[in-house]
Amino acid sequence: MPPSPCALCKINRALILRPKDHSKLCKPCFISVFETEIHHTITTNALFHRGEKIAIGASGGKDSTVLASVLKTLNERYDYGLELILLSIDEGIRGYRDDSLETVKRNAEQYEMPLTILGYAELYGWTMDQVVEQVGKKGNCTYCGVFRRQALDRGAARLGVKHVVTGHNADDVAETVLMNLLRGDLPRLSRTTSIITSTPSAVSADPDSHTNIKRSKPLKYAYEKEIVLYAHHKSLDYFSTECIYSPEAFRGSARALIKNLERVRPSAILDVVRSGEDMAKLVPGSDEGCGGTCSTSIPLAEEEEGGCGSSAGRTVGSDMASMEQQLSQNENVSEAGLEVEITSKRVDVMAQRHDRLTDAVPLPPRKKGQKVKGQGAAFTPKKATKQVMGQCKRCGYLSSQDICKACVLLEGLNKSRPKNAIELGYEEQESETPKAETTNMTNGMNKVQLGPG
Amino acid sequence: MPGKHGEDAEDGVAQLCRRCRENTAVLVVRTDPLCKECFLKYVHTKTIKRLETFRVRNVPSDQQRKLLLPISFGVSSVSLLHILDHHLKTQQTKTRRTGFVIIVLFVDTSTVDGNVPRDHLLHRIQERYPTHAYHSAALEHLFSVASPDITLSNLLPNAAASADLSPAGKLTALMDSLGSATARADVIATLRTRLVVARAKALDCEGIVWGDSTTKLAEKTLAETAKGRGFALPWHVTDGDSAFDVTFNYPLRDVLKKELVTYSTLVEPPLTPLIHNPTSGATQPNMSSKNTTIDDLMKQYFESVEENFPSIVSNVVRTTAKLQIAPEAASRPRCTLCNMPVEEGRFGIHGWGGDQEDGLETLSSGSSTQFCYGCTRSLPSINVAGQ
Known part of the structure; x- marks a missing residue:
């Protein structure tokens, strides 16, 4: 078989089978088409404006390394006029983060960008290793995701930066779309498909507040495989180890599906992203969820948006099993007609037992009863599910509750810290039943709820 | 296999039907052991209720x-x-x-x-x-x-x-x-x-x-x-x-x-x-992805x-x-293949955020044949012809 020429330049020999559409390209054409597409994403979505200072959330992994490299290239080539800096979060995972942070330090030199490293220990008083020691490996992604989200915003605020870009790629977005369908979480599906999210400035008069940070994903339409190819052909220096704490069932399951879909039809990843954007418009009450296709409204950021890129899980351990258990109990209850609608605000905690499927923290009261309707779902009027965002009373961070998720999680951690030394069977209990840590946090939460509110 | 059969229950002892509490359960539906009669009734009720x-x-x-x-x-x-x-x-x-x-x-x-x-x-x-x-x-x-x-x-x-x-x-x-x-x-x-x-x-x-x-x-x-x-x-x-x-x-x-x-x-x-x-095997993993x-x-x-x-x-x-x-959706122009109403400007696979090529989005508009995003993916030949 004669070597086929590159489908674009028609001159060089094609050496790369492009993952996105299986076209045959030569190396320079692949590099150029990859960069041009990201330029296209940036310009059509008007992600940046001249003179803007941008913090790149850098983990040392392939996504953020490629993002930094491409942004530097494009900034110079097309004269965006951006000031680019690197911002890294040290979760405190020994053997994983130590090495990847070294990579980020080298990247900072290679790309001549200033680097700031901010640690969980410094921000929260807990490293992830300590958290895992405390709560076990189940559910740790919840802590990591919640903490990281705030950490990037806090770091950005500290540096006087209003815009953080992350390395989320098309595979991540597609995975999140499927995962939220599987978990039945439409509001989150509609928010996470958006290319730009923002924490609202209205809640804070202070212009330097960390509640006023814009987030965007310039790699939203870039395939993970192409990111790897790009990094390889540009000989980028990145750290290629997945987080040692593995993702949980819902995300793992969605990820496997995405990989299989890609095998069957290469465009499927992009097609899922497209579906996600379109479905965001169908979510009741989501004036915010335009899926990044309208420029007038910018969706609110997720309070605890997972930031691992490749392995962000934010749900409680063995999440599928516990959600299954919860749902089936709800079904039994609604079928037996035992459900009583309770409207008093004080009993929110009780009503929320139905909602505590994925997050062991208080959910907004508007969700009450939503999942309980069970069989009658099709006949009940569709409710708008809009969150009202305010500020956490403790740390001032964006939150739909009085107390933000990070503070709730921290309270749970701190409360059990001294006890841990004397309470013997504690850890054992936790690792056996995924419910155990929920209970633990529920206790914390009860206090929170019954206090001022 | 559907449900677990009653005899397989943990202790090996046949269980009573959770509904009628008279007959022996023959299977477990969701979490309840049911007898045959109650199971048939369960399926009927669930269906007729709709x-x-x-x-x-x-x-x-x-x-x-x-x-x-x-x-x-x-x-x-x-x-x-x-x-x-x-x-x-x-x-x-x-x-x-x-x-x-x-x-x-x-x-x-x-x-x-x-x-x-x-x-x-x-x-x-x-x-x-x-x-x-x-x-x-x-x-x-x-x-x-x-x-x-x-x-x-x-x-x-x-x-x-x-x-x-x-x-x-x-x-x-x-x-x-x-x-x-x-x-x-x-x-x-x-x-x-x-x-x-x-x-x-x-x-x-x-x-x-x-x-x-x-x-x-x-x-x-x-x-x-x-x-x-x-x-x-x-x-x-x-x-x-x-x-x-x-x-x-x-x-x-x-x-x-x-x-x-x-x-x-x-x-x-x-x-x-x-x-x-x-012919058997339809539900078996057929991983020849072709x-x-x-x-x-x-x-x-x-x-x-x-x-x-x-x-x-x-x-x-x-x-x-x-x-x-949206209530007004039904009056939107239709996809030639699936006949679903499509929002203005959302026909075809071009002209959205994930489309990485410039200038193709205007080509197919106005034609009597237009396809929604999903159908365009399935009809590559027409897609090519459209360009």
Whole structure:
């Protein structure tokens, strides 16, 4: 078989089978088409404006390394006029983060960008290793995701930066779309498909507040495989180890599906992203969820948006099993007609037992009863599910509750810290039943709820 | 296998049925051990509950409400026919009237699919449930002169040369032009829906009762999402107004596929002889990705999820039912293939955020043939021709 020429330049020999559409390209054409597409994403979505200072959330992994490299290239080539800096979060995972942070330090030199490293220990008083020691490996992604989200915003605020870009790629977005369908979480599906999210400035008069940070994903339409190819052909220096704490069932399951879909039809990843954007418009009450296709409204950021890129899980351990258990109990209850609608605000905690499927923290009261309707779902009027965002009373961070998720999680951690030394069977209990840590946090939460509110 | 059988329960001691508390349980449904009678009742109740708008008292005395039941001879549609037949007989006995009548329609896709049930099943089923009207229609009928669907002819790769082909020839030409197993399965399913809708209207039916189980609806939700049809998802899976002026009803939406499999064997006499089993292996992982379709993938996926997490399957379906289509959507221009209304500027695969090429978006607008995102993916030849 004669070597086929590159489908674009028609001159060089094609050496790369492009993952996105299986076209045959030569190396320079692949590099150029990859960069041009990201330029296209940036310009059509008007992600940046001249003179803007941008913090790149850098983990040392392939996504953020490629993002930094491409942004530097494009900034110079097309004269965006951006000031680019690197911002890294040290979760405190020994053997994983130590090495990847070294990579980020080298990247900072290679790309001549200033680097700031901010640690969980410094921000929260807990490293992830300590958290895992405390709560076990189940559910740790919840802590990591919640903490990281705030950490990037806090770091950005500290540096006087209003815009953080992350390395989320098309595979991540597609995975999140499927995962939220599987978990039945439409509001989150509609928010996470958006290319730009923002924490609202209205809640804070202070212009330097960390509640006023814009987030965007310039790699939203870039395939993970192409990111790897790009990094390889540009000989980028990145750290290629997945987080040692593995993702949980819902995300793992969605990820496997995405990989299989890609095998069957290469465009499927992009097609899922497209579906996600379109479905965001169908979510009741989501004036915010335009899926990044309208420029007038910018969706609110997720309070605890997972930031691992490749392995962000934010749900409680063995999440599928516990959600299954919860749902089936709800079904039994609604079928037996035992459900009583309770409207008093004080009993929110009780009503929320139905909602505590994925997050062991208080959910907004508007969700009450939503999942309980069970069989009658099709006949009940569709409710708008809009969150009202305010500020956490403790740390001032964006939150739909009085107390933000990070503070709730921290309270749970701190409360059990001294006890841990004397309470013997504690850890054992936790690792056996995924419910155990929920209970633990529920206790914390009860206090929170019954206090001022 | 469906449920766990009572004898397999932890202690090995036969359990009592959770509902009647008299008979021995023969299987565990969701979390309850049930006896055979109570299980059959459970499936009936779940199904009939979805058809409350079709009660006897809702029928004007001077007319009969007609519903079309498309039958594929799979477990679900045969079970649905059995349940509805039983339900109508009960109504007849109790009130001497029925809330509706059903017309059974078999769409014969044998021209393009070698693995379809043969006529003998239609005869058998007619013998067993003789009171209903039965129709059979070949898929290529969509291309026949009697029902000239002009826009569909535009799908053919070379419209001029294929003008003289027989309807079956046209259908085959269309299938041959498609590049993948996923595309073929997708186009067959889309055409099948169109034919069923056309027949429902021709037969003066106010609605269609589809046999989709919870599991099937969950599969569809994820498969259509993966095929880029998120924009039209509610029209594919929700009860009520469809995009086509007839209502879509999914009475089995609260019954899992595995429950229907059990149901079909426990009914007396069993429904098994009426059910078409595609040459074995259809649900086995067929990982030669060349022949695997997105629909297959989702089928395999939800068959495994259903095993351990049945409530998650139901939750996917319940959640999707909450998506809302804008009221004005029905008046939007339609996709030439699937006939779904498409928002202005959202035809084709170009001209959105994920489209990485400039300047292609304006090309197809204004043409009489326009395809939604999902159909454009399945029709690459037309996509190329459009450029």
